[in-house]
Amino acid sequence: MIAGLKVFAPATVANVACGYDILGFAIDGPGDEIIVNRVDKPGLVITKITGCKNKLPLEVEKNTAGFAALKLLEFLKEDKIGIEMEIHKKMPFGSGLGSSAASAAAGVMAINELLERPLTRRELLPFAVLGEQIADGAYHADNVAPSLLGGIIFIRSNEELDVHRVPVPKGLYATVIYPHVKILTRDARKILSDVVSLDDHITQNGNLGGLILGLYNSNFGLIKRSLQDVIIEPQRAQLIPGFFELQEKVLNAGALGCSISGAGPSIFALSDSLITAQNVGVEMTKVYSRLKIESELFISSINQRGTYLV
Amino acid sequence: MIAGLKVFAPATVANVACGYDILGFAIDGPGDEIIVNRVDKPGLVITKITGCKNKLPLEVEKNTAGFAALKLLEFLKEDKIGIEMEIHKKMPFGSGLGSSAASAAAGVMAINELLERPLTRRELLPFAVLGEQIADGAYHADNVAPSLLGGIIFIRSNEELDVHRVPVPKGLYATVIYPHVKILTRDARKILSDVVSLDDHITQNGNLGGLILGLYNSNFGLIKRSLQDVIIEPQRAQLIPGFFELQEKVLNAGALGCSISGAGPSIFALSDSLITAQNVGVEMTKVYSRLKIESELFISSINQRGTYLV
Numbered sequence: 001m002i003a004g005l006k007v008f009a010p011a012t013v014a015n016v017a018c019g020y021d022i023l024g025f026a027i028d029g030p031g032d033e034i035i036v037n038r039v040d041k042p043g044l045v046i047t048k049i050t051g052c053k054n055k056l057p058l059e060v061e062k063n064t065a066g067f068a069a070l071k072l073l074e075f076l077k078e079d080k081i082g083i084e085m086e087i088h089k090k091m092p093f094g095s096g097l098g099s100s101a102a103s104a105a106a107g108v109m110a111i112n113e114l115l116e117r118p119l120t121r122r123e124l125l126p127f128a129v130l131g132e133q134i135a136d137g138a139y140h141a142d143n144v145a146p147s148l149l150g151g152i153i154f155i156r157s158n159e160e161l162d163v164h165r166v167p168v169p170k171g172l173y174a175t176v177i178y179p180h181v182k183i184l185t186r187d188a189r190k191i192l193s194d195v196v197s198l199d200d201h202i203t204q205n206g207n208l209g210g211l212i213l214g215l216y217n218s219n220f221g222l223i224k225r226s227l228q229d230v231i232i233e234p235q236r237a238q239l240i241p242g243f244f245e246l247q248e249k250v251l252n253a254g255a256l257g258c259s260i261s262g263a264g265p266s267i268f269a270l271s272d273s274l275i276t277a278q279n280v281g282v283e284m285t286k287v288y289s290r291l292k293i294e295s296e297l298f299i300s301s302i303n304q305r306g307t308y309l310v
Numbered sequence: 311m312i313a314g315l316k317v318f319a320p321a322t323v324a325n326v327a328c329g330y331d332i333l334g335f336a337i338d339g340p341g342d343e344i345i346v347n348r349v350d351k352p353g354l355v356i357t358k359i360t361g362c363k364n365k366l367p368l369e370v371e372k373n374t375a376g377f378a379a380l381k382l383l384e385f386l387k388e389d390k391i392g393i394e395m396e397i398h399k400k401m402p403f404g405s406g407l408g409s410s411a412a413s414a415a416a417g418v419m420a421i422n423e424l425l426e427r428p429l430t431r432r433e434l435l436p437f438a439v440l441g442e443q444i445a446d447g448a449y450h451a452d453n454v455a456p457s458l459l460g461g462i463i464f465i466r467s468n469e470e471l472d473v474h475r476v477p478v479p480k481g482l483y484a485t486v487i488y489p490h491v492k493i494l495t496r497d498a499r500k501i502l503s504d505v506v507s508l509d510d511h512i513t514q515n516g517n518l519g520g521l522i523l524g525l526y527n528s529n530f531g532l533i534k535r536s537l538q539d540v541i542i543e544p545q546r547a548q549l550i551p552g553f554f555e556l557q558e559k560v561l562n563a564g565a566l567g568c569s570i571s572g573a574g575p576s577i578f579a580l581s582d583s584l585i586t587a588q589n590v591g592v593e594m595t596k597v598y599s600r601l602k603i604e605s606e607l608f609i610s611s612i613n614q615r616g617t618y619l620v
Contacts, residue, residue, distance in 0.1 A: 018515075019515070019519075020512060020515070021512045021516075022512065022515060022516045022519060023519075154519050154520075154523060155516065156516040156517065156519060156520035156523075156532070156535065156536060157513075157516055157520075157535075160535075162516075162520065162532070162535060164520075164523050164532070166523070192508065193508065194507060194508050194509075195505045195506065195507055195508060196505065196506045196507070196508055196511045197504060197505055197506070198502065198503065198504050198505060198506055198541075199504075201506045201511045201514070201541070202330060202331045202332065203467075204511070204515060205328075205329070205330070205332060205514060205515055205518050206331075206332045206465065206466040206467055206472075207466065208515050208518060208519050209329075209332060209333075209464050209466060209518050209519065209522050210464075210466035210467075210472065210474075212519050212522050212523060213464060213466075213474050213476070213522060216526055222466070222472070222474070225466065225467075225470075225472060226466060231508075231511070
């Protein structure tokens, strides 16, 4: 067994326009770091959490990373070994970038590495999803799976964790802006109508299929036509100041598409080159400067690596 | 210019479980034959229609194949040449197997061949869709596109005719039964609720994405899990006697999935081998024998050829 180690789990964009609840992708950074060390005293303890202003519980059973790690240790019948865990939140919290998912992914990966990889990455997924459920309430893999596995992840069914990697075309870049406004995931859920018109369903279904085909065939034209959300975005955009103005500017700057990341307030765009992704970033930043809202910008390739040992 | 020729356009299965309005595939047979011959007298005339008990109009502007052919001739500025057209309906009418779509596909293909291929197959599509619209009222490519182009066709948008071929895994076979009961497309449409629950939308979106990924990766397990329709089938199945009994027997016989073809009453199943497709056919036939409803059975590979010159 290894004495101690550090892992990094990246931020993720879930929903991805037409893929509400079933699509997500990882970006290079920001992300969370978790350090684990073997100690003599049996059991898992969280000794330190930084970067979240005391908002997260040290209690293992109530902590996303802790609970995920604990469930994994129990499954492996290794819950009597002594482990100290430090969680370093290095990404914004409540931003729509999968902060709790990154912690859960890092938690299971750290334990698996410490025990010299008894499970594959894919086998770790259910434990990470259980961890995120602590924070989020829902059993959803659309942030956890891309953070853990990397790439663009399609989830046929969250209940069955029927999870698949979709090819990433060369040249695909993400631009993500996190405007410092507060949206509670709870409110973002409550705002959604529980029905959809049949016409919108057909349109969204067509766009989802088009996006997957476009990614498979590196068909950027098809990706661009498909990166539209006629169901969720029109309902949630009102929660994000400046959303439609920003979206228009970003599309004019050449982005393939632009929509809400997760439940917001972060907004993502995809582009077919780094230079376009950078131009898009300039436009995004301008909008929030003018609105006098602080923001953070991230420009990234699609992170194919997922969570990794530092 | 060629003096005369015959083309064949195959029957098609549209909707394909989770792909309402956006997925369709062609089978080898049955289908429609169209014969065209050059004559001196200018203009297009339909001289004969067989196989439909006088149900279809000889008038070019009101006939699916005639109208599609006429629109193509007008586009090519060749509407003054003399052409006689015979339409031989060799497939059941009002069966949910795209009878009018096959006529429209055959109509445009016959003209294009007669004129020595001024357009590509893909370029013929809008004219064929206009033809089918005469019969169906809707501007939909989910039968016309597979009949004309062959294979499994995904349609991101019918309005834009954003049409794409999805790979067909080796070993994929279709079994289709047409029970002789009458369903009007109009009634099948009227029965549908114009809203869908958000949960069902997400499930269906997941299944559509899963089906496309499964076809790309020849992943029959994923295809099987994805070939489900939680939205349209539960509403329309009541129009087809014995539907649920048949579906259960077909799935027990090893089919990947089983649902309504088009607006019904035909029912299709997909299987991962010819032998399973044949076993599925036996089960299908038994159900309608016992119900004392006449039926026709078709077992076929996925027809990759589409409409062709005989």
